[in-house]
Amino acid sequence: MSQDKSVIKGFALADTTVRGGQYVGNWRVFMPEVDYEKCVGCRLCLLYCPEGAIRADEANKPDIDMRFCKGCGVCANECPQKAIGMKREEEAKK
Amino acid sequence: MPEFDVMPGNKALAHGVRLARVEVIPVFPITPQTTIIEYLADFVANGELDAEYIHAEGEHSCMAMAVGASLAGARVFTATCSQGLGYMHEVVAQAVSFRTPLLLGVADRTLGWYWSLGPDYSDIMPELNLGWIVNFAETNQEVLDMTLQLYKVAEDYRVLLPTMMSLDGFYLSYSQERVWMPDQEVVDKWLPPYKAPYPVDPTISDKFPTTSLPPPLHTTYRRLFEEILQDARKVIEEVDSSYGKTFGRSYGGLVEEYKTEGAETLLVTMGSMTTAGRRAIDKLRSEGEKIGLVKLRFMRPFPDLEFRKIAEGVKAMGVVDRMMLHGTRGGGAFQDLKSALYNSGIRVPVQGFVTGMGGEDIPIDDMYLMGKKALQAAERGRVEKEVEFVEHKFQAAAKPVAMDWGEPIFPGSDGCAGCGTSIIIRHLLKILGKSTIIINPPSCSGVNFSAVVRVPWILANFAAGAAYETGVYRALRKKGKADKVYITSYSGDGGTVDIGLQSISGAAERGESMIWLCYDNEAYMNTGIQRSGSTPLFSATTSTPAGKVWPGKQVRRKNMLMIMAAHRIPYIATASLSYIPDLERKIKRAAEITRAGEGLAYLHIQQPCATGWYFPPEKTVEIGRLAVQTGAWPIVHVDHGDFKIDVKPKELRPIKEYLQPQARFRHLNDEQFEIIQRDAQYEWDALLELEKRGKFPGY
Numbered sequence: 001m002s003q004d005k006s007v008i009k010g011f012a013l014a015d016t017t018v019r020g021g022q023y024v025g026n027w028r029v030f031m032p033e034v035d036y037e038k039c040v041g042c043r044l045c046l047l048y049c050p051e052g053a054i055r056a057d058e059a060n061k062p063d064i065d066m067r068f069c070k071g072c073g074v075c076a077n078e079c080p081q082k083a084i085g086m087k088r089e090e091e092a093k094k
Numbered sequence: 095m096p097e098f099d100v101m102p103g104n105k106a107l108a109h110g111v112r113l114a115r116v117e118v119i120p121v122f123p124i125t126p127q128t129t130i131i132e133y134l135a136d137f138v139a140n141g142e143l144d145a146e147y148i149h150a151e152g153e154h155s156c157m158a159m160a161v162g163a164s165l166a167g168a169r170v171f172t173a174t175c176s177q178g179l180g181y182m183h184e185v186v187a188q189a190v191s192f193r194t195p196l197l198l199g200v201a202d203r204t205l206g207w208y209w210s211l212g213p214d215y216s217d218i219m220p221e222l223n224l225g226w227i228v229n230f231a232e233t234n235q236e237v238l239d240m241t242l243q244l245y246k247v248a249e250d251y252r253v254l255l256p257t258m259m260s261l262d263g264f265y266l267s268y269s270q271e272r273v274w275m276p277d278q279e280v281v282d283k284w285l286p287p288y289k290a291p292y293p294v295d296p297t298i299s300d301k302f303p304t305t306s307l308p309p310p311l312h313t314t315y316r317r318l319f320e321e322i323l324q325d326a327r328k329v330i331e332e333v334d335s336s337y338g339k340t341f342g343r344s345y346g347g348l349v350e351e352y353k354t355e356g357a358e359t360l361l362v363t364m365g366s367m368t369t370a371g372r373r374a375i376d377k378l379r380s381e382g383e384k385i386g387l388v389k390l391r392f393m394r395p396f397p398d399l400e401f402r403k404i405a406e407g408v409k410a411m412g413v414v415d416r417m418m419l420h421g422t423r424g425g426g427a428f429q430d431l432k433s434a435l436y437n438s439g440i441r442v443p444v445q446g447f448v449t450g451m452g453g454e455d456i457p458i459d460d461m462y463l464m465g466k467k468a469l470q471a472a473e474r475g476r477v478e479k480e481v482e483f484v485e486h487k488f489q490a491a492a493k494p495v496a497m498d499w500g501e502p503i504f505p506g507s508d509g510c511a512g513c514g515t516s517i518i519i520r521h522l523l524k525i526l527g528k529s530t531i532i533i534n535p536p537s538c539s540g541v542n543f544s545a546v547v548r549v550p551w552i553l554a555n556f557a558a559g560a561a562y563e564t565g566v567y568r569a570l571r572k573k574g575k576a577d578k579v580y581i582t583s584y585s586g587d588g589g590t591v592d593i594g595l596q597s598i599s600g601a602a603e604r605g606e607s608m609i610w611l612c613y614d615n616e617a618y619m620n621t622g623i624q625r626s627g628s629t630p631l632f633s634a635t636t637s638t639p640a641g642k643v644w645p646g647k648q649v650r651r652k653n654m655l656m657i658m659a660a661h662r663i664p665y666i667a668t669a670s671l672s673y674i675p676d677l678e679r680k681i682k683r684a685a686e687i688t689r690a691g692e693g694l695a696y697l698h699i700q701q702p703c704a705t706g707w708y709f710p711p712e713k714t715v716e717i718g719r720l721a722v723q724t725g726a727w728p729i730v731h732v733d734h735g736d737f738k739i740d741v742k743p744k745e746l747r748p749i750k751e752y753l754q755p756q757a758r759f760r761h762l763n764d765e766q767f768e769i770i771q772r773d774a775q776y777e778w779d780a781l782l783e784l785e786k787r788g789k790f791p792g793y
Binding site for chain 1: 550
């Protein structure tokens with residue numbers, strides 16, 4: 001009985017070390033804009049971001065990775081300070 | 095009804111079923127079959143078809159309902175494919191001896207081994223040899239016409255056998271073609287209602303079909319059924335010719351020949367690939383090659399006699415298979431054709447091709463190439479290589495975005511914008527960490543997250559999620575690893591409350607120390623929003639549309655809390671993605687309990703779904719919160735029998751606040767709102783009483 005891995009033929013494998021997300025920023029219609037003055041650093045947006053695209057900066061305020069933000073607007077909807085606004089992508093880029 | 099319309103194959107099939115005035119339709123969703131049952135649901139919901147439409151809890155039951163209904167004398171239709179057909183298999187085999195002339199539509203799709211949504215015949219292949227009549231359609235028009243024809247064939251007392259129609263997933267199921275629509279009155283005359291010779295109905299018949307047969311008669315009955323099948327070819331031809339006379343379209347018998355006149359070489363095809371085959375033949379003919387095409391219209395009965403006749407005048411045949419008979423070196427049609435010729439004294443080289451597996455396209459160029467190879471065989475009088483696999487280079491999809499990321503799940507998934515289950519799975523994995531094994535019965539989560547998690551993600555078969563999980567758990571326990579890894583399901587509501595329930599019940603009763611996590615978006619979202627046992631009352635889904643006759647879903651949802659509590663497992667909790675600290679506490683408690691080996695921990699988490707409940711994506715968390723505050727989704731837990739409500743508003747908010755933002759409840763009238771309101775209040779009061787009692791009954 002050979003138990004040498006090199007003799008294995010046609011064995012499709014998934015590898016947990018080479019996984020990762022795709023660039024989905026181009027899904028956005030609306031883009032979140034954070035008003036850092038209003039933000040109190042409660043981190044609720046981090047908790048609820050469906051994509052996990054938000055990380056906290058030193059002041060606990062959101063740092064949104066726009067490569068992964070799909071523009072769903074959950075962060076803006078949940079922000080108790082109304083510190084996140086959703087703007088049409090083209091306007092936000094101006 | 096217009097004379098013709100442009101429609102996908104699945105709709106053509108549904109129209110065929112409507113025109114045939116089918117009486118009973120059991121259904122269960124699976125891609126790419128699902129839209130057949132959606133169109134039928136629309137017909138029934140709007141009173142265009144008067145049929146018993148049954149929402150089965152799985153395909154095994156679905157086919158059993160079909161057989162039961164046919165036994166009782168009804169004209170029956172159901173449809174499935176792939177994994178669903180595999181799961182039906184036992185009942186598919188049974189249907190034959192019960193003599194049930196039902197029609198099963200199979201929108202072919204690869205049967206896992208490796209999964210694909212695209213069509214090959216690996217799903218229908220294991221069903222070929224059970225005694226069914228098996229037809230393969232090439233066009234959407236043929237789909238509609240054969241729906242009517244197959245009922246007439248099957249219900250003929252010389253036949254009385256179940257029939258299966260294959261329509262290739264995607265290529266036919268979703269592709270739009272022009273379809274001529276027969277007139278209902280003419281159909282009614284041509285296809286009178288089914289009258290079962292011996293219906294299971296003691297008011298009219300003392301005799302009924304039995305499956306009891308003493309072993310010495312089994313060989314005899316195998317012979318009889320083979321004779322019936324072989325003789326059915328006469329009925330098939332008769333029906334086709336009568337259909338032609340009445341409706342102006344006919345297809346021939348078991349095979350259809352294309353440009354075979356004077357042909358010395360033949361390409362044999364089946365299903366939708368035939369159309370590409372025809373174009374390749376046109377091209378080869380224009381180059382002066384003497385080649386034609388034979389389309390296998392029926393795989394069972396196999397057209398052996400027809401092929402013996404056809405083979406007499408030719409020098410070689412090439413058979414294109416989208417079906418691999420592993421261990422025989424070649425494809426199904428190839429092997430059947432070869433054995434059909436073997437004892438006939440005809441010696442023609444037969445070249446086998448296997449291609450288009452997993453739904454890969456078989457383009458005209460490939461057909462042309464295969465035609466050329468068959469021509470070569472004719473020229474040489476032998477085949478170089480008996481079976482050729484026509485393969486294509488794989489172009490890898492985009493690589494994942496490289497990033498420094500410590501968490502066990504990456505951003506950048508395929509989940510919809512505002513997807514609620516994204517929120518749940520991120521928090522689950524954050525707590526359980528990298529030494530977690532996820533068992534995932536088919537659901538949108540598998541499609542969306544399996545590529546972005548850093549933990550093993552095992553796609554389980556739909557009905558057996560908890561059984562896969564049990565196997566993994568027991569093996570790791572045996573190897574002394576049970577306290578080093580977490581094993582959890584990540585299952586949708588279909589995989590939990592419907593088709594998966596039996597295996598969960600087994601695991602619960604045996605006390606398997608693992609987590610069952612159900613993310614409940616209250617319908618089969620992966621196949622396109624069909625109702626599940628967890629869909630709430632009056633909710634409109636694609637299989638319970640609100641129409642002139644139907645008010646949406648007509649029954650209440652299952653109460654899984656009660657069902658699991660009846661198993662007396664150590665931990666049961668309902669939770670919501672809108673109450674994250676509570677959700678995290680519950681995941682931690684489930685982890686503790688399973689690690690201590692105390693038994694199954696069951697987590698049922700409501701997941702508002704913007705796509706399936708029809709609300710704007712930014713409202714996902716808000717809707718979840720409203721569900722809890724209106725009593726639509728109480729969040730509670732049972733820890734070793736101790737019952738507690740975790741979020742307890744002083745007074746429930748009116749349920750309308752939760753229902754109105756969701757378009758799945760758009761059609762509700764005041765009376766229906768009132769019924770749902772009463773339900774919620776009644777359940778809430780019962781929970782409050784239960785909390786006063788403290789201990790859950792039965793523990």
